Amino acid sequence: MDECRALNDLEGDEARVALTRCCGSARWVDRMLHERPFQSRAHLLEAASRHWNALDVADWDEAFSHHPRIGEPSAASKSTAAWAANEQAGAARSADDVRAAIAEGNRAYEAKFGRIYLVCATGKTGEELLAILRARLGNDAETELRVAVGEQEKITRLRLEKILSP
Numbered sequence: 001m002d003e004c005r006a007l008n009d010l011e012g013d014e015a016r017v018a019l020t021r022c023c024g025s026a027r028w029v030d031r032m033l034h035e036r037p038f039q040s041r042a043h044l045l046e047a048a049s050r051h052w053n054a055l056d057v058a059d060w061d062e063a064f065s066h067h068p069r070i071g072e073p074s075a076a077s078k079s080t081a082a083w084a085a086n087e088q089a090g091a092a093r094s095a096d097d098v099r100a101a102i103a104e105g106n107r108a109y110e111a112k113f114g115r116i117y118l119v120c121a122t123g124k125t126g127e128e129l130l131a132i133l134r135a136r137l138g139n140d141a142e143t144e145l146r147v148a149v150g151e152q153e154k155i156t157r158l159r160l161e162k163i164l165s166p
Contacts, residue, residue, distance in 0.1 A: 003036040006163055022159035023152065024066025025059040028052055032059040041164060048160060052153050057145065063152055064118050070129055098126040105133040112137065113144055121155035 038044040
């Protein structure tokens with residue numbers, strides 16, 4: 001339980017804010033709050049995954065909407081702006097032509113799938129993010145939703161780890 005103290009010891013509203021920084025789905029946050037206290041890091045991460053994968057499309061879309069577009073400054077949530085900027089540092093350091101291609105790809109993705117292109121960008125270069133984007137544009141809607149759900153799950157896990165190990 002000590003390894004989860006940073007999250008378990010937060011009061012109700014503070015815990016809600018902290019969890020919302022990790023995943024923007026209100027239903028996921030509610031379920032995680034009801035799961036507390038977390039007995040271990042493994043318990044926390046298992047609960048996060050279990051609750052995330054039990055949600056529906058509307059909940060997933062709500063979570064996705066809390067992210068900035070790849071390559072753009074965070075406007076969705078000031079509380080996650082610093083994390084998002086760090087996670088997308090590779091895209092921000094890219095050459096102008098790569099950033100322009102990502103912006104064009106973002107528009108094509110949104111036109112095709114009706115949601116932002118969501119990818120766990122941590123540690124990836126702009127060129128890698130662009131290649132992933134282009135590959136995912138070839139997916140059908142159902143496949144792409146599953147991929148995006150998996151990417152949000154990775155992001156959530158990384159952010160939960162940041163809370164546990166500030």
